[in-house]
Amino acid sequence: MSILELHNISLRFGGVVALDDVSLNVPAGMTFGLIGPNGAGKTTLVNVISGLIPPNSGSMVFDGRKDGPWPIATSVGYGIVRTFQQTRAFLGLTVRENLRIAAAVSPQPEMIGDLVDACGLAEVMDRTASELPYAALRHLGIALALALRPRLLLLDEPAVGLSGDELERLGHLIRRWMDAGITILLIEHNVRFLMDLSDRVAVLDRGRLLFEGTPEECQSNPDVINTYLGRGGSDVEH
Amino acid sequence: MRPLLDYFVPISLFVIACASSLWINDYFLYVVTIGAIFAVLAVSFDLLLGYTGYLSLAHGALYGVGAYCCGILTAWHGMPFLPAMLFAGLFTGLVGALIALVAFRTKGLYFAVLTLGIGLIGHQLFLIAAPLTGGIGGFIGIPSPNVPAWLPVRQVVYNALLAFALLLVTYLVMRAFVRSRFGAACLAVREDITLAQALGIRVGWPRFAAFALSATFTGMAGALFAALSNFIAPESFTVLGTGFELVALVVVGGLGTLWGPILGAILLTALPEALRVAATLSLLAYGALLLFFIIFYPRGIASILRRLWSRLGAALTGKLGGV
């Protein structure tokens, strides 16, 4: 069963066609990978789903509710939560204060403690967010989103700038939520990371849906190799 | 332990202030009373500026709304002071809520200037609505608060006690607000409104509540000011005077803390009095001291005290650790 259905979403900015008749079904409980060349429209799609920008045309069904997309406040109420490509947290506040805000909006404030451990924030609780190491900041951004107990989590390039242990930690985290039944829409240019985690993958190119299928099919699809992975798609070796 | 400390410190400071008001002379008492009223203003103002991130320049006018409201109720309708003050506060809160509805369509400097406009309109209305306010000639004959029979103190002392009590209540109420979920939401609005929205915070409510609450206490401060001055005139409620002075109090005290603005208010009301000795140079000296302070402590008194506090803490633990 699909938790999210997009029907013929189009959006243009002046002359730029950012989304061109995109239709997509995201099955419940799975991690859905979204890739595509730079400027393909991935972030724009997240903006549309989360309600930050209304599309020019098209509609969205979420969890049986028709007439989407909704304004952002409504979407969040329905359980659609996003992170931002450019990491966003309350930069002027300490981590503790950030989490206090998270607790204020969370339906289950008592689980914030868990999140702190899972995201590895315990040692940096009293530091100002703007001074955090990059990885910790990314995790904080994700912790804020998770505090809302989303049903659909939109992750826009969460792994940017992460390496080694940090990347692994993020991978573990995502798996855990998947197990907890959260549906995840994951945008990521780290192909290995994305393919490892995703159950299904869609590829956007210049606003159009180019491909949709399993990660394996995706990596051998010539169109995808041509437009996105490149012949030296060696990052993907197993 | 913490709740005990939480209430112990402000309440004991309040008791000390009340006790000392029996001692000091009328002049100091007046300065301190005015300082306390400005502290009420500053704390209310900081709820909006420091915790929610909106600079309202309409507060000078809101202060006036409370003052005139109290004047009309007590002088014309014979209402006793305390209910009049409450009523004035509620009325001002209502006016504030209306302003908030309009002003929160904008943010940043746009909000500041929009409220500046509203503040100026308010001041002009005090002038124009002469039948209600007395116009430029001022509102004359506002009765002083009645000293209750069981309290054997003089009027001026009673005025001071009222101001201290109002300050204490304001502080406690504002602190409760700040610590509530609303307070957390306000912080989120201040730091990053898009992220706040993305987190499902209905940003309209917390900032609206902050504005209305801030206006309510601003109105009560105005009411008290009116009652202890016996006379008010539009000149006390200008944007250039009161409006900007509030910003100075809060910034000098320390933005985003509730006790910082209290210190800022006391310092900046005492300063011009201390500078009376400088006679014709007093304004110049005031400007120079303000500039000096802000250049060296751009984050206000609160930042100095915090630094001292942490240094003290470090020194103590260092000493203990050494033993």
Added chain:
Amino acid sequence: AELIIGELHPITGPASFYGLPESRGVQLAVGEINDAGGIKIGDETYTIKLVTEDTQAKATIAVAGLKKLQAENVKYLIGPLSSGVAPGLMPIIAKSDMTQIIDGSIADGITNGKNIFRNQATVSGYDKAVVELFKAKKYKSVAFMTDRFHAGFMGTQEALSNSLGEMGTTIAQQEYYKLGDTDFSAAMTNVAGKNPEALVIRGYPAEGALITKQARQLGFQGQIVWEMVAPPSTVLKNIPKEQMDGVFNCIPPTVEDYVKLDDEKAKILAEAYKAKFGEQVGELTGLSYDAVYIYKAAFEKAGSIDNAKVNEALAGLMVADVPELVTRYTPQDDGRLFDDVGQVDLQGIVSVWKGEAWEPADLGN
């Protein structure tokens, strides 16, 4: 022994242009009295100690200043200047055992004749001269341009237009501006359009000069009448003298006017001021200077420095009791200086601008 007099004037801030010369007037008089050996009250001779506090023309600062004076045991007060301040001090002083002589504000109704007196005119006093002018010149229509930040003028606006109306003058236009405004073109366009026979400007001279200029530029042809304290030196700094020719002014004479009338006391005061402070005497200096001598006469008459007695003496003081007065007050019917509510009778006179200064106007009656 020492007798303390407090004075409360705006010696800093924008109003210090008027406040500082007042403060200095007090200083001059006190200096003179002390140099002459002080005041002999009863058997004791007192020298006067002067304590100055600033009001910045703001009510709260002024109240704090007053409380400070009270804390320093000051019983006699001169000041304040501003109409926005005096009502703020009134409830405190009325309840206290102090005595006050107001030497500034021209707003109505701030004296009580018990312990609060005023030796400055009220606007109603100014208005009498306006009425006199209109009686003589029989202008058929008039426009007003009033400083709406001026409590005094705003307070009498209605009464004045009523009395002119009763004489048959049409009120063609009522316009307002505020202190510090610089553009009056909208109002003056309307005034010039209606072209009344006279335009009465009520406020301060800088704006007065500017309004006069703009009215003429926009084609206003009628008579311009000022109602404001306007020392020629200030006027000339703001408007070329040709453009002032023939403008009327309706206020009580100031020190400068008395000097022009060859008044000995005024000349001495002006010179002393110049010698001590290096500037031209201010237009209100005479009033504050007089206030000190009024106190002196009252002390001597009461023979005591007890406030109740001095208040009584002040209330009954005759103009003739104070020979040092520079300002020429009209005695009350019984010769007293103050009327029952503590107000002197100081009436405006009509003067006209000729060349570089005001001169008494010949109204031809």
Added chain:
Amino acid sequence: MEYLPQQLMNGLALGSTYAMIALGLSLIFGVLLIPNFAHGEFYMLGAFITYTLTVAGFNFWLAMALTAIAVIAIGFLLDRVAFKPIEMAPPLSLMISALAASIILQQVATLIWGTEARTIPTPLVGVWSAPFFILTYMQLTIIGVLMVACVAIWGLLHHTALGLSIRATAQNRDAAMLMGIEMLRVRFATFAIGALLGAVAGALLGATFPIYPTMGAGPVLKAFVVLVLGGIGSLKGAVLGGLVLGIAEVLVAGYISSEFQDVGAFTLLVCVLLIRPNGLFGRVQMER
């Protein structure tokens, strides 16, 4: 609607004075994010120094040029003392610093010139009587200077390297430094232009209006209104906002009541911001 052409012209002339003051303020705020309340004091000093020089016998235009240099120097000093040391502090601290600086400058002016109002002897007397309206030569000069200033600033910002570096700094200080842009030069240039505009406005307006040490306070508030009315960071907005405000004030004073001149102007501000929360020409910030 009697005298409408004349009233519109009155509004235009008044609006030009607002625009003139707003221009410099807008530049400094747009580039350095300093809410420079002391801009009113540039204006005041421009008027007073020109006054002193003309009274000392200088030709008005020469006096104005000398004044501009002096005020630029003062602007530079002000930046050095009041703003540069706390450039990293929150903008509100900068605002308090500006307010303090403005008190100091006013008081210094009081010590030098006293608080008596005066007017600079006008270099251009006389009026130009067109068929339906009258404008003084001085008003015409102000409108002319405003137009010249707009074109000059626009050209500077959009067609010179200095202008490009100013615009770049306004958007991303760090990145601008990484492009080899000297921060100090940009700062200096911005303050110099801002102070210059303030000084010229002061000299021209001081020849029409009375001048006194606190004369800057009112206009600087109006200038902030204009800044926001037009849209922050838009020079076009600053000019048109000024004109709109001027015309609105005159129309209210002319056809409703001069008692409501200010109320009318600020009601207009409120209405405009209700319809366009980012001013007439301000852009809505995109969030991504």
Added chain:
Amino acid sequence: MLNIEGLGAGYGKMTILHGLSLSLHPRTATVILGPNGVGKTTLCRTVSGLIRATRGRISFEGRDITGASPAARVRAGIVQVPEGRQVFPDLTVRENLRLGAFVHGMPDQDAFDRIYALFPILLQRQSQKAGLLSGGEQQMLALARALMTRPRVLLLDEPSQGLAPMAVELIGHAIKQVAESGVTVLMVEQNLKLAEMVAQRVAIMEHGACTLEGPANEVLSSDAVQNAYLGKKR
């Protein structure tokens, strides 16, 4: 060429770099590897002058530049591509590029053409406001802008951030070309593909100091590095 000796730097009271020493070989691309948060970005910012060094010294071609302003360093040819998207959002793409050549006066059309040939998407978007570009497009713009300065030392802080694999390859080639044309390159990078593609020398950073530096093949094949950074585990 560029010598860093005993460099110390940090934010406020917090010291991040503890006596870091490193010398860059002329006309060579050096890649810095290290875990998140060791101070790689801090190093780049200190070298380009955005952060003041608290101790140690940086010299360029024998001249001490430790106290020089960022602008002076750019004029000397030291140019940084900052981490994250540091474009001028309200300026057009072309104006952003134009600013790249700021220290050389007005660039000719050739200079633009060379860049557009490298990044065709920027040509398409040349009159769009840079702030409206997608994340990856902004990253390309930042790199392109730095190339416009005609650098002699190019500091790259994670240039692959947010780039699609094809684009990573593209800029890999571009950087290699630049290095071959005689520019000294210092690149901080997490993307191993790009690092391996570009690196001639590799430095390893730990706890605010460089612990190992040498030719790329040697360092990358050393066991310690294999385990710690190249993630044998994966």
